[in-house]
Amino acid sequence: MGIAYFTCSVCGSTYFGQEVQYTCPRDGANLDVHCDFETAETKPGIESVLLSPKQSIWRYASLLPVPDPGFAYTPLHQVGLTPVYQPELLRERLGLKQLWIKDESRNPSASFKDRASAVVVARALQTKEEVIIAASTGNAGAALACMAASVGMHAIILAPRTAPPAKVAQLLVFGAQVILVDGNYDQAFDLSIAASQTFGWYNRNTGYNPFTAEGKKTAAFEIWEQVLRKLDSAAPPLTIYIPVGDGNIISGVYKGFQDLLSLGWIERLPRLIGVQAEGSAAIANAYLAGKDTIEPVNAVTIADSINVDLPRDGLRALRAVRETHGTYIKVSDEEILQAIPILGKVGIFVEPAAAAAYAGLVRALATGQQDSAAPVLVLCTGSGLKDINAVMRAIPAAPVIEPTTESLKKVIYG
Ligand SMILES: *Cc1c(COP(=O)(O)O)cnc(C)c1O
DSSP states (O other): OOEEEEEETTTOOEEOGGGOSSSOTTTOOOEEEEEHHHHOSSOOOHHHHHTOOOOSGGGGGGGSSSOOOOOTTSGGGGOSOOOEEOOHHHHHHHTOSOEEEEEGGGSTTSBTTHHHHHHHHHHHHHTTOSEEEEEOSSHHHHHHHHHHHHHTOEEEEEEETTSOHHHHHHHHHTTOEEEEESSOHHHHHHHHHHHHHHHOOEEOOTTTSTHHHHHHTHHHHHHHHHTGGGSOTTSOOOEEEEEOSSSHHHHHHHHHHHHHHHHTSOSSOOEEEEEEEGGGOHHHHHHHTTOSSOOOOOOOOSOGGGOOSSOTTHHHHHHHHHTTTOEEEEEOHHHHHHHHHHHHTTTOOBOHHHHHHHHHHHHHHHTTOSOTTSOEEEEEOBBGGGGHHHHHTTSOOOOOOOSSHHHHHHHHHO
């Protein structure tokens, strides 16, 4: 519920209390937050979580660096505890023993990003910030706007001019001040940091604010509570497919499992598989080349939520996969689009970035990288309603008919 200290993810320096706010003062790298339960003599008990009446990420407050901020009857208290489905049709189709799909579109702003924004806004409330800013291609901004609206905080979002219209509309509807930058995400990112420094606004940027990963780790807690706890410990480890852009989701999920391991609530880590679009694969490229340095790319993919030139959390994302004996997988835009109606057939409507995770599983099975006897979970990170233009490319157009039974019969029965 509090912060014990911070460590730099690159140089390992330790910082306490007010010494740091965002990144490491020495090398500018991402900071890992260490929560007070790590150093506490009495550790939180499993029951404190399992018996919590809260149906949201706040049931894990004892494992978070911020206390539950209240606002119980707002969207801030509806983040997380998203459903896991077991689609029999897909399990059979893939020839897997066990398959789960975790549906993050069920978060208040319809993406995984609500987890990070909820914890960052809770932190902003704690430190009495008045204005919060983020650069975002869409989902992070929408999540921040939604969480800020829940608590009446002013949010400013800088988005690249090319962000999908539905995502921009969502930002505006949530009442955020939206400014479209005539440039790419990286330029919006740098501008938001300059603005924070100049105007004193609190910055939520992914790969900059250390609390985003703390919010994202709640997905690991839920996967533990909803799936891992019920698995046979003699079975091969759970394999989790995660779409990767900046690498902050996979880093956060890894951190969550590490927390559980250090508490002794799990005995081994699940395998984490990072899935990137072929045209935006800076982290996967480094992994596959066995390198520790990440070369930026000129990213081009239909999956705009994972379209990233220079990943902001690449090193931790590499580590998450290496230390869990996972791998990185690249998928084409075509494979991503194909996955959308396949998931749709079992009632799950995803945006392309989320479909990429499923496409990664399909590719892994085809290339012998996934043991079909191992339990598998696919993290579907965002709703198809977020990017209708992209989704429409994955499905045929509907036929138009005269309003007669004759015409209907012709279309249905041929
Ligand atoms: C942000 C996002 C991702 C990728 O997360 P990173 O932390 O950038 O790796 C995947 N899917 C969706 C829907 C997202 O919004």
